[in-house]
């Protein structure tokens with residue numbers, strides 16, 4: 344997935360310049376629970392502060408730097424956000440977050456993940 348690498352590098356540089364934001368991801372379910380193949384799923388994120396989802400934007404980044412907006416809904420706990428992922432074929436993806444904290448600060452983050460065929 345050669346195409347995605349320059350994008351990630353560019354975004355990493357952008358993110359490091361915006362690292363003063365105040366809503367930081369403290370937990371994400373991608374690390375514990377792999378995204379299933381060809382099946383819609385949900386990703387759970389936790390932030391260290393309340394987030395303003397109405398002002399925030401979340402995108403799925405797929406091969407060819409294609410950005411698709413994805414739905415983010417509030418979870419049950421404060422700072423918890425649930426992302427609705429569509430059914431995905433195997434490959435390399437990322438979730439791009441532009442999150443407004445309750446104090447009005449914007450933070451950006453990029454969470455990379457793989458969808459792998461079960462063996």
Ligand SMILES: [Cu+2]
Nearest residue numbers: 364365446448
């Ligand atoms: Cu802040």
